[in-house]
Amino acid sequence: DSGVTQTPKHLITATGQRVTLRCSPRSGDLSVYWYQQSLDQGLQFLIQYYNGEERAKGNILERFSAQQFPDLHSELNLSSLELGDSALYFCASSAGPGDYGYTFGSGTRLTVV
Amino acid sequence: GENVEQHPSTLSVQEGDSAVIKCTYSDSASNYFPWYKQELGKRPQLIIDIRSNVGEKKDQRIAVTLNKTAKHFSLHITETQPEDSAVYFCAASATGGSYIPTFGRGTSLIVHP
Numbered sequence: 001d002s003g004v005t006q007t008p009k010h011l012i013t014a015t016g017q018r019v020t021l022r023c024s025p026r027s028g029d030l031s032v033y034w035y036q037q038s039l040d041q042g043l044q045f046l047i048q049y050y051n052g053e054e055r056a057k058g059n060i061l062e063r064f065s066a067q068q069f070p071d072l073h074s075e076l077n078l079s080s081l082e083l084g085d086s087a088l089y090f091c092a093s094s095a096g097p098g099d100y101g102y103t104f105g106s107g108t109r110l111t112v113v
Numbered sequence: 114g115e116n117v118e119q120h121p122s123t124l125s126v127q128e129g130d131s132a133v134i135k136c137t138y139s140d141s142a143s144n145y146f147p148w149y150k151q152e153l154g155k156r157p158q159l160i161i162d163i164r165s166n167v168g169e170k171k172d173q174r175i176a177v178t179l180n181k182t183a184k185h186f187s188l189h190i191t192e193t194q195p196e197d198s199a200v201y202f203c204a205a206s207a208t209g210g211s212y213i214p215t216f217g218r219g220t221s222l223i224v225h226p
């Protein structure tokens with residue numbers, strides 16, 4: 001167990017729907033990062049939050065949004081889902097914005113049908 | 114932004130052989146280079162990292178080398194074992210700017226018994 005908790009582990013939904021993925025960072029970590037990993041693809045950075053504030057943004061679609069709550073857990077909201085959004089979504093956490101210690105959660109596998 | 118190229122995409126070796134995976138990066142400001150191992154269906158796990166002030170780092174059977182002048186770094190695995198079979202990702206990031214690692218596309222290492 002890495003200490004980074006992601007729920008749910010699996011999610012199957014229809015096109016056009018909206019889902020929320022949840023991440024609880026490792027105890028003491030203030031930064032949360034979201035990554036998307038499609039089949040045979042690398043890890044695509046989506047967005048980072050540090051202590052409740054958005055810190056950096058990657059190639060995140062406008063249909064996707066995220067937030068980090070006062071208790072430091074984070075949610076990634078995916079809306080108007082398309083077949084191409086099917087992927088593994090990983091959350092990672094680190095102690096601070098410049099901390100190199102990066103721990104991944106086990107991921108949420110999203111299947112859009 | 115940073116661009117990380119990783120080669121080869123697939124590497125097949127016999128148990129006991131050595132394996133080498135190479136990455137190049139584009140941003141000369143990058144100064145932190147982690148390597149992650151991802152087993153099938155599991156989360157990426159940090160296996161070794163190197164900072165720009167050193168040229169080589171070893172941890173048992175794995176080692177990483179860095180050539181800042183040429184902007185490339187490599188992962189070396191000696192005496193490979195079947196349990197080394199996984200996808201390996203390199204990444205590069207920099208302080209002073211974005212702390213978000215840019216990942217390579219991954220190398221699928223297959224170790225045949």
